Amino acid sequence: MTLKLFSFWRSIATFRVRIALNLKGVVPDELVFVDLLKGQQRQDAFRAVNPQMLLPALDDGDGPVMFQSMAIMEYLEETHPQPPLLPRDPRGRARVRGLCQIAISDAHPMSVPRVRNYLTQELKLDQQQLLTWVRHWQNEALRAYETHLTSGVGTGRYCHGDAITLADICLVGQAVGSGFFDVEVKAYPTVSRIVDACLENEAFARAHPLKQPGAPASVSH
Ligand SMILES: N[C@@H](CCC(=O)N[C@@H](CS)C(=O)NCC(=O)O)C(=O)O
Structure with missing residues (x-):
């Protein structure tokens, strides 16, 4: 196969x-x-x-x-159950999946190419208006993550306890994607702490967009 x-x-x-x-x-x-x-x-x-x-x-x-x-x-x-990326308990799994959906369902779709193209080509937003749109939704998600992760029972070294879960994968994607639009991720201290901890892990570091073939050295929008 x-x-x-x-x-x-x-x-x-x-x-x-x-x-x-x-x-x-x-x-x-x-x-x-x-x-x-x-x-x-x-x-x-x-x-x-x-x-x-x-x-x-x-x-x-x-x-x-x-x-x-x-x-x-x-x-x-x-x-491939090992290492597990979801906790064992149903409530924990619900929390992790919920944290995933903040990025996957709610924030990320607001800034994908087809949406950005529609806003500029069909609705005629200029570049500054487009960035205002994207940054608004990125900040909404980061604010929601920060609140969940600082007030939520269950946060540890990572989003849910001290083991990496799918929530960390989604959080890191959110943070790196926000960075592409110059959103100040450092303004969200718990988010930043967890993202930094994840990026120390080579599984995250190796997957980084800027480490992929064809990637530029840096991205600005
Ligand atoms: N909810 C989908 C989102 C997929 C998605 O929007 N992918 C983007 C890249 S991150 C894409 O292919 N966009 C193409 C486009 O918008 O035309 C997922 O999580 O897989």
Whole structure:
């Protein structure tokens, strides 16, 4: 079986999956780059892989291609239980999944290429208005994380206790993605503390967008 990850350096959703793969010790046989900045996600070749035209997609050749980062991470959790990325208790699992969804469901979709393109091309927002939009939603998410993580019972070295969970993966994606739009992540001290702790882990560091083939040295918007 050949494991193929459809990826792009800047994709935060793929960053999440890369971290999960690294933590689980699963190495894709092939990385297929889909340049989101050139619109390759809308070309026929990738549309046939994921009709939603979004990264990531994971194809193990043994069934339908997997899509949506949370679904892929949960699949990896089920098929490669070690190290566990969800706590054992249902309440803990609910908290971790809830923390994931702040980024995955609520904040990240506000700043993806298709939304940014729609705002500028269809609704004619200028660059400054676009940045105001993106930064607003990024800050909303970071504020929500900060409040949860400082007041929530359960926070430890990481988002949930002292072991890495899916919540940390999503938090790091959120923070790195916010940084691409010059959002001051350091203004959220608990978020920053946990993100820094995660990025000390090579599974996170190696998956970083700026470490991927084709990535620039830095990003500003
Ligand atoms: N909820 C999806 C989000 C997928 C998504 O929006 N991916 C972005 C890259 S991070 C993408 O492919 N965008 C292409 C576009 O917006 O046209 C997930 O978590 O997988």
